[in-house]
Amino acid sequence: MMKRKIAKVLVLPLAMALFLSFTTAHKFYVSVTNMVYAEEEDAFQITSRIFIDDLDALLAERYGIKAKLATPDEAKVADEYIEKYLRAKFLVLFNGEPAQYTFLGKRYDNDVVICYLEIPKVKLSSIKTMTVENEVLTDLFDEQKNVVHVKWKGNKKSFVLMKSNNKGMLNL
Template sequence: MMKFKITQNIAILFLAVFLLSFTTAHKFYVSVTNMVYSEKNTSFQITSRIFIDDLEEVLKERYGINAKLATEDEAKIADEYIEKYIRAKFTIELNGEITDYDFLGKEYDNDVMICYMEVTNIDISDLKSITVQNEILTDLFEEQQNIVHLKWKGKKKSFVLIKENNKGMLNL
């Protein structure tokens, strides 16, 4: 498996372009996920930023849902299908075993949806590796890139995950 290395400056540049594009129609496909370990809560706190229009398109294509996200007419079943889709496309492995996470909810920021997730009760004494697989929107958009920033006890690693290379690993 070919690994993509990305410098912190390039990651910041990607994030800046992503954040500055909120008010215009985007011509690229990217999501940004941040995973930060909280020693206080012994958990990974996860936020994922996804363009609303892209997510609406995938919900319509996969499930036949006209979600109307971020509007007064948002479908009542939208949250259920958003969670279902994210669980199918975003996985975390601790020491090579898939780990369950809580989907805490979502909110909107301009034309981006922010999803909140958490992996709780992590036994850090036994943790040797963390693997993230992110296939969000790659089933609909060939150009989709999913940037993942992982912070754990002073270690930072960033991955650019694409359809052909959808996993990133941090060995501890």
């Protein structure tokens, strides 16, 4: 009976350590951006989903602010810096010319911040090419991937953009 107890005490931790070595958590670095052309408004409506902890780390690293996103102590300047960062790292070009977008705000959904952007007054009939450049978080995480889905007039195109390939282009 005593040998059994000793065996359990020795074998159980060894088995647990072996099991846990195969199930270590792997962190994924990914954002998802949806761009939908709303015909009735002649606008591209854009939502970008970014992990809160990654964006928080980025704001601290890049701008030196402790944003404390999604907490009661969130910095009052958080939106300002998120917008500033998005303007530097997320670009849309129509026929090679930068499109101006409006940062409408953000909200939180579990562990993700959803940023809302809009490109107003889009004359889709005059656009031949659209380029999306998304470098969000690639300056902080080498393995960051930014998935971009574009929908317009019954068409859909998706890109997986990363540090080494940060642009997707489509013909409208």
